[in-house]
Amino acid sequence: MSHPDRSDPGLLNKLLDKIRRYDGPPLTIMEVCGTHTVSIARMGLSALLPKGVSLLSGPGCPVCVTPVDIFDEAIYLAREKDVIIATYGDAMRVPGSETSLLEVKAGGGEVYPVYSTTDALDLSQKNKNREVVFIGLGFETTSPTVAHALITAKNLGVNNFSVLSAHKVLLPAMEALLLDPEVKIDAFLCPGHASMVLGWRCYEELAEKYGTPSVVAGFEPHEILLAINMLLAQAKEGAVRVENAYPKAVSEEGNTSALNLLERVFKKVDSKWRGLGMLPGSGYELSDEFADYDARRRFLSGVKFDSSEPAGCSCADVLRGVIAPAQCPLFAKRCTPKDPVGACMVSSEGACGAHYRYREV
Amino acid sequence: MQKRITTAHGGGGEEMRELISGLFFKYFSNPYLEKLNDFAKVDISSRRIALSTDSFVVEPWSFPGGNIGDLAVCGTVNDISMSGATPLYLTCGFILPEGMPLEDLEEIVSAMARRASEAGVLIVTGDTKVVGRGAGPFINTAGVGAVPDGIDIGGEMAKVGDEVIVTGAVGSHGIAVLSKREGLSFSTEVLSDCAPLNKMVAALIENGIIPKVLRDPTRGGVAGALNEISVQSGVEIEIEDEAIPIEQGVRSACDMLGYDPLHIANEGCMLVVVSQKDAQRALELIQSCKYGEGAARIGRIAEGAPRVTAKTLLGTKRLVDPPSGELLPRIC
Numbered sequence: 001m002s003h004p005d006r007s008d009p010g011l012l013n014k015l016l017d018k019i020r021r022y023d024g025p026p027l028t029i030m031e032v033c034g035t036h037t038v039s040i041a042r043m044g045l046s047a048l049l050p051k052g053v054s055l056l057s058g059p060g061c062p063v064c065v066t067p068v069d070i071f072d073e074a075i076y077l078a079r080e081k082d083v084i085i086a087t088y089g090d091a092m093r094v095p096g097s098e099t100s101l102l103e104v105k106a107g108g109g110e111v112y113p114v115y116s117t118t119d120a121l122d123l124s125q126k127n128k129n130r131e132v133v134f135i136g137l138g139f140e141t142t143s144p145t146v147a148h149a150l151i152t153a154k155n156l157g158v159n160n161f162s163v164l165s166a167h168k169v170l171l172p173a174m175e176a177l178l179l180d181p182e183v184k185i186d187a188f189l190c191p192g193h194a195s196m197v198l199g200w201r202c203y204e205e206l207a208e209k210y211g212t213p214s215v216v217a218g219f220e221p222h223e224i225l226l227a228i229n230m231l232l233a234q235a236k237e238g239a240v241r242v243e244n245a246y247p248k249a250v251s252e253e254g255n256t257s258a259l260n261l262l263e264r265v266f267k268k269v270d271s272k273w274r275g276l277g278m279l280p281g282s283g284y285e286l287s288d289e290f291a292d293y294d295a296r297r298r299f300l301s302g303v304k305f306d307s308s309e310p311a312g313c314s315c316a317d318v319l320r321g322v323i324a325p326a327q328c329p330l331f332a333k334r335c336t337p338k339d340p341v342g343a344c345m346v347s348s349e350g351a352c353g354a355h356y357r358y359r360e361v
Numbered sequence: 362m363q364k365r366i367t368t369a370h371g372g373g374g375e376e377m378r379e380l381i382s383g384l385f386f387k388y389f390s391n392p393y394l395e396k397l398n399d400f401a402k403v404d405i406s407s408r409r410i411a412l413s414t415d416s417f418v419v420e421p422w423s424f425p426g427g428n429i430g431d432l433a434v435c436g437t438v439n440d441i442s443m444s445g446a447t448p449l450y451l452t453c454g455f456i457l458p459e460g461m462p463l464e465d466l467e468e469i470v471s472a473m474a475r476r477a478s479e480a481g482v483l484i485v486t487g488d489t490k491v492v493g494r495g496a497g498p499f500i501n502t503a504g505v506g507a508v509p510d511g512i513d514i515g516g517e518m519a520k521v522g523d524e525v526i527v528t529g530a531v532g533s534h535g536i537a538v539l540s541k542r543e544g545l546s547f548s549t550e551v552l553s554d555c556a557p558l559n560k561m562v563a564a565l566i567e568n569g570i571i572p573k574v575l576r577d578p579t580r581g582g583v584a585g586a587l588n589e590i591s592v593q594s595g596v597e598i599e600i601e602d603e604a605i606p607i608e609q610g611v612r613s614a615c616d617m618l619g620y621d622p623l624h625i626a627n628e629g630c631m632l633v634v635v636s637q638k639d640a641q642r643a644l645e646l647i648q649s650c651k652y653g654e655g656a657a658r659i660g661r662i663a664e665g666a667p668r669v670t671a672k673t674l675l676g677t678k679r680l681v682d683p684p685s686g687e688l689l690p691r692i693c
Contacts, residue, residue: 009674012674012675016675043673043675044673044674044676044677044679047677048675090619115545219616221674336685337682337685348621349619357682358679358680359679359680360677360678361670361678361679
C-alpha cells in the first residue's frame with residue numbers, strides 16, 4: 001500500500017521551504033517534458049512559487065507538437081488506402097483538419113490503439129493480408145523503440161508493416177525557443193525520459209551558448225523540487241551549468257545502444273512542429289535502408305497536406321510558453337478534454353490538458 | 362475432444378436442458394431454480410425492495426483476480442447493497458458465443474456460484490442464448506434486495522460536515538483488466554479487487570451506523586463517483602490526495618500510461634459518506650470486515666458549489682474532474 005504522492009513529506013517540506021525562501025534574481029524555468037507538466041500541475045506547485053519565479057510548460061508533449069498534417073495523413077491512409085492504423089491512444093482524439101482518428105474508427109475505419117510499436121508489429125503478423133501502418137510520434141524517448149521494431153521487422157522479412165514517422169529531435173526545439181524573441185526562458189528543467197537516451201551532457205552546448213542553466217529531473221515530486229532548487233541555486237550564484245538531478249536513471253552519455261539504433265534506422269530532416277513551424281534537422285525520417293518500411297514513401301507519394309491549426313486555437317503560443325493555457329480564449333470554454341479543439345488539450349500530458357485537469361481553486 | 366457451446370445450447374431443446382441440469386443446477390442448486398419454471402416465486406418480508414440490473418461485457422472474460430462470473434454476481438450484489446438493502450435473489454442471463462469451450466463456461470459459472478454463496482444470495486432464474494462467434498460471453502444479472510425499515514441511503518443525502526471513507530485501495534480492477542487485455546506487465550501484478558460488499562454494508566447498519574451515501578466507484582472511478590455525489594447532494598467534496606490508498610502496481614501502471622488512478626474502475630470497494638461523529642467507528646467496522654482492511658478516511662463534505670476538490674501533496678487545492686471519453690494510453 002502506498003499513497004499517490006509517495007515522497008516523504010518531511011523532505012518535501014524542506015525542499016519547498018527552500019524554494020519559497022529564494023531571494024535571487026527573477027527566474028523563468030521551462031519544464032520541457034509533458035510528464036513534468038502533469039506532475040507539477042498535480043501537486044499544485046505553481047501557486048507556491050516565490051515572487052519572480054515561474055514555471056512554463058514547454059514543447060515536450062509528443063502529441064501536442066505533432067502538426068495537423070500528420071493526423072490528416074493518417075486519416076487519409078485509414079480512409080483511402082484501406083490500411084490498418086496502429087497508434088498510441090492519445091493520438092486518436094487529436095483533431096485533424098476535418099475529423100479525428102477516433103471518429104474515423106467510429107465510422108468503421110480500422111484504427112487500433114496500441115501500447116508499443118511491438119504491439120503494432122504483432123498486429124501486422126495477425127493480419128498478414130493487410131497493411132499495418134504505425135504512427136511514430138515522440139522524441140528520443142519513443143523513437144528507439146520504433147527503431148528496434150523496424151529492425152525486427154526487417155530481420156523477419158515482414159512486408160506488411162510500415163511507420164508514418166513524425167518523430168522529433170528534442171534539442172533543435174529547445175534552441176528554437178531560446179532564439180524566439182517572444183519567448184523568455186532563463187533555465188531549463190530537462191526531461192527525465194528523453195535524457196535517459198540522450199545523456200545529460202547533450203544540453204551543455206545550449207547552456208553555454210545561451211547562458212541557460214539546465215537540470216535534468218526525475219518525476220517524483222521530491223525529484224522535481226530538488227531539480228528546481230538546483231536551478232535556483234545556480235541563478236543565485238549567477239552560474240550556468242548542466243546538472244543531473246536524476247542520476248539513478250540518466251547518465252552522462254546516455255544510452256549508446258539506443259542512440260545507435262536511431263543512427264541506423266532514422267535520418268535527421270527538417271521538420272514541421274505545431275507551434276514552432278519548420279525547424280532544420282528536427283525530425284526523424286526513416287533511413288534509406290528502411291525505405292520499404294516508410295509509410296510515406298509507400299502510400300503517400302504525391303500526396304501532400306499543408307494543414308493549418310484549428311481557428312482560434314492558441315496551441316502554438318502555449319507550446320512555446322508565450323501564454324499559459326488559461327490565457328487561451330478557448331481554454332475550459334470551447335476547448336475541454338471532452339471536446340478538445342487543440343492538441344494540447346487532448347493528451348493527458350499536454351499543457352492545457354494537465355492545467356485543466358488539475359486546475360487550482 | 363473439447364466440448365463447446367453450439368447453437369443447440371440456446372435452442373430450447375435437449376442440449377439446452379442438459380446444459381441447465383448438468384451445469385447450472387450443479388452450481389446454482391436451489392429449490393427455486395430447480396422447479397424449472399420460466400419464473401421464480403420468492404418470499405420477501407420487507408415493505409420496500411431494491412432492484413438493480415447490470416450487463417457484463419468485460420473483455421477478456423478472465424483477468425487477474427477474477428472473471429466475468431465474479432463480476433456478474435458482485436456487480437449486482439453491490440449495486441443493491443448501495444441502497445442499504447440486503448441482496449437476496451439474482452436472475453442471470455447468459456449470451457454465449459458459439460464455439461465457446463464448455464470448460465470456460467464452467468469456470469465462469471463456478472465463480473458465480475462461489476460469489477453468490479459468499480454474498481448469501483440465490484440465483485433463482487435464468488436464460489441462455491447463443492450467438493455467432495466473435496464476441497462475448499456476456500452476462501446480465503438482475504437482483505432484488507430487502508430494504509430494512511428506516512434506512513434511507515442515497516447520493517442526495519450528503520451534508521456539510523460529513524466524512525468520506527473509501528473501503529479499499531482504488532484502481533485495481535481497471536488496471537488488472539487492462540494488463541490482461543493488452544498483455545502489459547507492471548512492476549507488481551495487479552489483481553482485480555472484485556468482491557461482494559453486502560456484508561460490509563450490513564456490518565455498518567447492524568452496528569447502528571447508517572451511512573448517508575454508499576457508492577461503488579465502478580466505471581468513472583472514484584473521481585466520477587464523487588462528482589456524481591457532489592451534484593446529487595449539491596455540496597463540495599474535499600478529499601486529500603495523500604489519504605487515498607493506491608497499490609504500488611496501480612500507481613506505476615498509471616504513471617506509465619498517463620492515467621489518473623481516481624479515474625480507474627473498481628469492483629470491490631465503495632465510498633461511504635457518514636456523519637462526522639460516526640466516521641471513526643465506521644472506519645473501524647469497515648477495517649474489521651473482509652475486503653475492508655485497506656479502508657481510509659479520505660475527505661469531507663464542505664460548503665460550496667457542487668464540485669470535488671483535492672488537497673495536494675504540497676497543501677494547495679485542485680479540482681478533481683470526472684474522466685471524459687475512453688481512457689486512452691498516452692505515448693511515453
